[in-house]
Amino acid sequence: MKIRKICCIGAGYVGGPTMAVIAQKCPEIKVTVVDFNQARIDAWNDENLDNLPVYEPGLDQVVAEARGRNLFFSTAVDKAIHEAEMIFISVNTPTKTYGEGKGQAADLKWIELCARQIAAASDTDKIVVEKSTLPVRTAEAVTDILDNAGNGVKFQILSNPEFLAEGTAIEDLHKADRVLIGGDLNTQGGREAIEALVGVYSHWIPRDRILTTNVWSSELSKLTANAYLAQRVSSINALSELCEVTEADIDEVSRAIGADSRIGGKFLKASVGFGGSCFQKDILNLVYISRSYGLTEVADYWEQVIKMNDHQKGRFAKKIIKSLYNTVSGKKIAFLGWAFKKDTNDTRESAAIYVADHLLCEKANVHVFDPKVKAPQIQSDINYLQSRNQEENESLLSIDTDPYGACRDSHAVAILTEWDEFKTYDWQKIYDSMLKPAQVFDGRNILDHDALRTIGFRVYAIGKA
Numbered sequence: 461m462k463i464r465k466i467c468c469i470g471a472g473y474v475g476g477p478t479m480a481v482i483a484q485k486c487p488e489i490k491v492t493v494v495d496f497n498q499a500r501i502d503a504w505n506d507e508n509l510d511n512l513p514v515y516e517p518g519l520d521q522v523v524a525e526a527r528g529r530n531l532f533f534s535t536a537v538d539k540a541i542h543e544a545e546m547i548f549i550s551v552n553t554p555t556k557t558y559g560e561g562k563g564q565a566a567d568l569k570w571i572e573l574c575a576r577q578i579a580a581a582s583d584t585d586k587i588v589v590e591k592s593t594l595p596v597r598t599a600e601a602v603t604d605i606l607d608n609a610g611n612g613v614k615f616q617i618l619s620n621p622e623f624l625a626e627g628t629a630i631e632d633l634h635k636a637d638r639v640l641i642g643g644d645l646n647t648q649g650g651r652e653a654i655e656a657l658v659g660v661y662s663h664w665i666p667r668d669r670i671l672t673t674n675v676w677s678s679e680l681s682k683l684t685a686n687a688y689l690a691q692r693v694s695s696i697n698a699l700s701e702l703c704e705v706t707e708a709d710i711d712e713v714s715r716a717i718g719a720d721s722r723i724g725g726k727f728l729k730a731s732v733g734f735g736g737s738c739f740q741k742d743i744l745n746l747v748y749i750s751r752s753y754g755l756t757e758v759a760d761y762w763e764q765v766i767k768m769n770d771h772q773k774g775r776f777a778k779k780i781i782k783s784l785y786n787t788v789s790g791k792k793i794a795f796l797g798w799a800f801k802k803d804t805n806d807t808r809e810s811a812a813i814y815v816a817d818h819l820l821c822e823k824a825n826v827h828v829f830d831p832k833v834k835a836p837q838i839q840s841d842i843n844y845l846q847s848r849n850q851e852e853n854e855s856l857l858s859i860d861t862d863p864y865g866a867c868r869d870s871h872a873v874a875i876l877t878e879w880d881e882f883k884t885y886d887w888q889k890i891y892d893s894m895l896k897p898a899q900v901f902d903g904r905n906i907l908d909h910d911a912l913r914t915i916g917f918r919v920y921a922i923g924k925a
């Protein structure tokens with residue numbers, strides 16, 4: 461079956477870029493991305509490509525090429541579902557903040573809403589693709605809703621998790637290491653649905669990189685991939701603390717172990733802690749699922765990855781406080797970076813939020829500069845934690861539009877995100893404008909520490925004595 465019309469529910473960080481690339485690579489397929497958030501859809505349709513709701517290098521060109529040709533963004537959800545032969549569900553699946561499983565399980569209310577909408581709006585057979593990251597066996601519930609709430613039409617459910625990383629989304633989509641498609645391999649209908657989706661991706665992904673599995677393996681592989689990646693970061697971060705007391709150097713240790721082809725060199729960069737919308741959420745979900753099957757040791761094993769990450773963020777904040785003579789009250793501390801990694805405007809679960817919160821609890825004056833994150837987002841990230849009231853947050857936390865202004869008259873500068881531009885700043889000028897002793901806390905190990913020390917800075921770097 462050749463697909464001609466695709467609908468994607470959810471125009472977020474995944475739905476937007478993923479569908480833009482499908483539209484770019486498959487000009488004969490009409491791709492409509494729908495969302496009930498009018499502001500988000502308006503931003504996707506904005507004439508000025510700088511106003512797209514997601515910042516990703518190269519995304520603007522892909523959207524410019526396909527939008528209006530075969531790529532459309534709309535709030536008319538039912539219409540798009542009705543027209544499409546294949547429907548991707550790419551909605552948010554955050555950690556539950558209430559009730560059973562609070563703080564661990566994935567909140568699947570938006571998934572269920574999608575399933576019910578698809579069931580109601582469909583009067584022809586459809587292939588429904590889980591693009592969101594979901595707990596293993598979610599397809600069972602989705603199938604049950606579609607089969608029982610629908611109009612008697614047939615649905616095939618596929619799992620097609622997304623592995624793109626933010627900041628490199630377009631590159632990752634263009635040259636995916638693999639595309640994973642889980643489906644019902646035991647039935648003719650299931651195999652046809654899998655082949656239909658393979659047909660979409662094979663426009664640009666070599667066939668041997670498109671893996672097909674059963675649905676449960678596909679669902680679980682996504683959680684597992686994120687858990688493995690996050691575990692590598694927590695492992696190297698655990699060792700960074702040991703380096704600091706033994707005079708080993710974490711970057712040297714990373715290089716030495718990464719040269720072993722069985723270990724590999726990627727994801728071994730020590731940091732102030734991993735962030736992002738998914739690592740923590742997906743591991744907590746894995747922990748919850750394991751516990752719900754009574755697998756206590758499995759759950760405890762993975763939970764340690766999160767505990768280590770929390771420890772890393774906390775000890776960075778404590779290091780700043782200790783180095784500023786155990787009091788930061790009323791002291792200006794500059795934060796360079798707020799996004800959870802470079803080349804994205806996404807701040808979800810960013811380490812910066814938690815380090816700032818720790819310092820604000822000590823009544824520090826934190827001044828933030830980030831090249832892509834806007835002021836209201838930064839304030840809302842801190843308010844969301846509810847550690848203080850909004851007024852207090854606004855008096856303690858300032859957002860600067862100029863990095864030199866953020867650093868002026870500060871006691872310390874902390875690097876929270878590894879933006880490349882931070883390396884190119886005039887650090888002598890920054891030093892001259894700061895209170896002395898001027899201190900730098902490099903939470904990403906990106907600056908030239910010897911050069912900073914020559915200027916006169918006191919430097920703390922992760923995993924360095």
Ligand SMILES: NC(=O)C1=CN([C@@H]2O[C@H](COP(=O)(O)OP(=O)(O)OC[C@H]3O[C@@H](n4cnc5c(N)ncnc54)[C@H](O)[C@@H]3O)[C@@H](O)[C@H]2O)C=CC1
Nearest residue numbers: 470471472473474495496497550551552553570592593622
């Ligand atoms: N952000 C990332 O880099 C990655 C995310 N994922 C997974 O992809 C899924 C989506 O993540 P993001 O795109 O980051 O989320 P997001 O929050 O940026 O976007 C989700 C969008 O879905 C919309 N939505 C929710 N329910 C809806 C409904 N019933 N009808 C219409 N629109 C609806 C929301 O308004 C929102 O705009 C999650 O399961 C996530 O775990 C997977 C790989 C990478």
Ligand SMILES: O=C(O)[C@H]1O[C@H](OP(=O)(O)OP(=O)(O)OC[C@H]2O[C@@H](n3ccc(=O)[nH]c3=O)[C@H](O)[C@@H]2O)[C@H](O)[C@@H](O)[C@@H]1O
Nearest residue numbers: 622623624625626693727728729731734735736738800801
């Ligand atoms: O499911 C998801 O959401 C995605 O999660 C991650 O992608 P992402 O969170 O966008 O970014 P990463 O590059 O994985 O970085 C995550 C965090 O780990 C940190 N990190 C990463 C690598 C490293 O060596 N050290 C380190 O501290 C980053 O700074 C960042 O805070 C995965 O890499 C993607 O494959 C996955 O699709």
